[in-house]
Amino acid sequence: MGRLTTSDLIYIAYNYPACRSGMTSNVSYIDTRKEYMLYTWGKIVYRWRWLILGIWMMILILAVPLGSLVTEELSSGFGRTNTESQRGLDVLDQDMGLTQSSVTVVYKSETSVYTDRDYKDEVARSLQNLASALPEVAGVMTPYNTGDPYMVSSDGKTIYVVVQLDQSLDDAMDGMGNLRDNLHSDSLSVWTTGGIPIFYDMNIVSEHDLRRAETVAFPLVMIVLIIVFGSLIAAGLPLMMGACSIVVTAALIYGLAQFTDMSLFVLNIATLLGLGVAVDYSLLVVNRFREELAKHDTENAIAITMSTAGKSVIFSAITSVLGLSGMLLFDFMMLRSLGIGGVTVMILSLSVALTLLPASISLLGPRVNSLRIFPTISGMRNFYFWHRLASWVMRHPLRVTVPLMLFLLVLGTPFLRVNLGAPWANILPEDVESRQGFDVLSEDIGHGEAGPIIIVYTSPTSVFEANNINALYEMTQNLSSNPAVGRSESIFSLYPGFTLTEYQERFADNLSQVDPISKQIISTYANSNATYIKVVPSFEIMSDETKELVRSIRAYEYGGDMTRYVTGGTADLMDSIEVIYGSFPTAVMFVLVSIYIALLLLFKSVVLPMKAVIMNGMSIFATYGAVVLIFQDGYFQSLLGIDTLGYVDAVLPVVLFCITFGISMDYEVFLLSRVKEIYDETGDNTSSVAYGLEKTGRIITSAALIMVLVCGSFALADIVIVKMFGIGLGLAILIDATLVRALLVPALMRIMGDFNWWAPFINNKKRPGTS
Template sequence: LFYLRREREERAAGRSEGAALEAAAATSGRAVLISGITVMIAMAGMFLAGDKTFTSFAIGTMMVVGIAMIGSLTVLPAVLSMLGDRVEKVRVPFVHRLRRPNGEARVWGAILDRVLRRPVLSAAAAVAVLVALTIPALSLSTTPTGLADISIPAIEPYKALTEAFPGGADPAVVAIKADDVRAEPVQAAIADLKRQALASGQMNAPIHVEASKDSTVAIVDIPLAGDGSDDVSKAALATLRDELIPATIGQVAGVEYAVTGSTAAAEDWNAQAKRTAPLVFGFVLLFAFGLLLVSFRSIVVAVKAIVLNLLSVGAAYGILVATFQWGWGESLLGFESNGGITPWLPMFLFVILFGLSMDYHVFILSRIREAYDRGLDTDAAVAHGIKTTAGVVTSAAAVMVAVFSVFALLPLIDLKEMGIGLAAAILIDATIIRGVLLPATMKLLGDWNWYLPRWLEWLPTLEHGEERVEAPPVPEAA
């Protein structure tokens, strides 16, 4: 979209078809490359999660972005070269009225003019809205999704059966490995484990023991108190793992053991996520900061981009909590709240949203920097850059919001949460963040937007236009 739009602008300005393509390649093409690499770096953060599901997400999304980026830099220019001006055949009527003859969006132009006239008020109002949306995220908690969270006709008979004949939650499964699990010391330890488990009051009968044919492995099924996902079940699991098993099975020489089951799997996954989340978040933030710093030679631009994206993600988390954890969207979206957010979603949402947000943030900043490098002052560059990209940003955001919103219609609550989270974040990012907060803060900062400390002057200079024009002076480092 950005590449095609820039090529059309250059043709409208009077350039030949070849010159228009070259100009688009030198400007939007470079922005496509930078934004594509930024998105792929964000997706690569999921490799640090230590989970095969996230690894598959990372590989899949990086492949899609990489192929799209290569196609935009190779196939798209070739197709545009063949089509020429015929690319605008069969135009949609009336839509052109939303854009001024100079290529700037009418609606966003009117909004931006008001934002730039009152930058303090605009920035304060935008931050207040984002903070208000983020507040619910402070109470975010995760809950595994069960069969009760699936709303399709095929699952209703099973729900009716379990309601008529209720049973307990899935038991904890103690796996025991030894040279001979039927040997007296091992059997005595298993019997002792059964007695202590029932005596604890946190585990229930019947406790089932089964051994493999070669007598090297045994499993002990121990039903836990609670429903399998509540605090009662979690406390019982902790007692089993930390006290009972070490005092019984753990006392037999040469025996290995581990505890699994649905409760244990959920607790282990959450524990791993808590360990790896700081690594994933830190990786994404650090590398995105570094790439923006090198691309725009401005420490202010890099820091501000990180902060704006964090505000967008925080607002999305808040909407998720209010809609699904608090249950405010139950009647509208057709689900019953299970009191939490699906465990895999917060990390996945952060990485995806950060990548998507940085994508068109780079496009907008590239256009602003290009105008600045050509001699416009910061205010004029901001106005020009955002007005000329607003239409494409809005179009891209509308496409993504529409696609993500489809997930809200699916029966799985996990997918509903993902769809609403992504759609809400993209909508907020394309409107409040890019349309209000970004221009207001750039207006307030003025030439300080391009501040680069002297000790970073060694960073390479990446052109954002066809030719380098001496930019106005920026404040020097103290």
């Protein structure tokens, strides 16, 4: 092998104590002292192991039935926001009595047209059955009772009707299944679509995706753990801990949902993190316990494991919680609930790793290695690979650092042209009813019918005053000349040939000049204090043209004594994006600063936390670019089984940042905790890094592989948002654990040398009893 270096001698001394005989080095084996809090905690857990297991058993017995009810308490949609579009919806609901709870029903015949008697009778019979079965049906708007030709396709074979419900959105969601059961036809194809059916279907498909992900992930993770440990008992423990975390988290989410809105996607996040992180923490603890068990009895092995691996797990959980807490800063129900769910599952995973897991292995003791399937790779062959890798990287730090950093920066550049969008029916599979109805409505009748823009006006006096009529008239004239507008409907639709003067005269004195029948029609669009203009765009709901149309309407200077709100599907989604990215810089700053401080306290170094933050930022930036290439540009879509959306969901960069920044710090903590143990003893930066990577390389790689497999199981989801998140997070972890943690971190630590540990204003005094 050639001449042994000082680094090799230190490596051998720390891994093979028997080889230290006769060595004159002042290196001493790390001896964890009883006075340390976590050492004492390990002793307590060992002593009270039966009690701890009994408490967890009772918790699980209570959690299982509560967790099974959680999906019924979760909210669809993305929650209320204090935006212009939401205020416009409130005016329509509260001032004009236009309920937000409505369902669009699409009818289609392959042979008949809507004016045929059999077509008309079948629609009437279908709607009559619905109204008889559901007393909450407040009204139905059809092309027959409104005479609206725009509710009919050009060939007359497809129509849509609007069923108005006298109930809240949540109640309407709960009753969606019953509505569908009572809405059917023997001769016509019928679909329900619109906001309520779409989010109802999201709930159902999301739950199905969750079950499938669990079914795929559990056996894959078990295979990896068996390969890592070689023993069924040791491999089964982390998986059991992950399952416990998921079950108890679901019960806690059920409880939280009684007090605050929780998004239906919170279960996907909780399952992914619960399985991935709890298994990772357990992997670290079980691995360290097996190491210590070779040198100590069970009680002391538990105590030492808690004071070493336990410390790493605590700080890993802290960084993850800080990252996930960034989502709590958003005034956006979906993100806030994902943050709550994520923080909850992280705290649960930490609790499991510090109580249930050590209590379990205390009972097992040496039997943790029972049911061995095959022997693990020998220590010298397995560990020395990582030592040699780190040594090679540190001999050629610039060769590693420069090309890898350039690669990460280049991979991230597509994110600079990201097109942020928001989900609608197109994120659902094509065989789902609301998606089918949306597609038929868009293709047969028009894209704009599926997502109109609503311009709402309110007046403290009367919208029918001459100056207000003038402002409204000018707005409709401006819209009629805009090529992005298919058509518009308003109080002026009743008299399409009138001049402005004629409108002012007809609407004067609060409609005193209007006959009763015309008044009834006008009341559809206005009352004395509020009115709206319905704008049907010529393009899809989130197309660039439709978004630009919303911006131009909002920029148009209107006169009169009125307040204006622009709402509707496109405006609402645009406002949601604005709310999210208005808070994103604050969340980023909170996560960066808080994690930096946490790592500063752990490593007693000013430089290492800064390096960790920068490296995480680079891996996330590279992941962002990869997501744009896949989901926006369509690369690898056939390989991954996805349809190109043409945009990246606006929530994804926020969720990826908060979760990845916390999770990837786990691997940094796992690695540098071991490095610091040796550096505190030896003061040798190079050998400390080699030892740290040698001891944690296999665990970090295994933990990352487990997270990638768990994320990959979510990449099989039918909902594109979940698929996008699974692929994005899996890529982030893969990049971080391979390129960043295994190569860039050792290379940079070699370049910076002892400057890694620079901390001029921190008391970095060694612990008592160390050399």
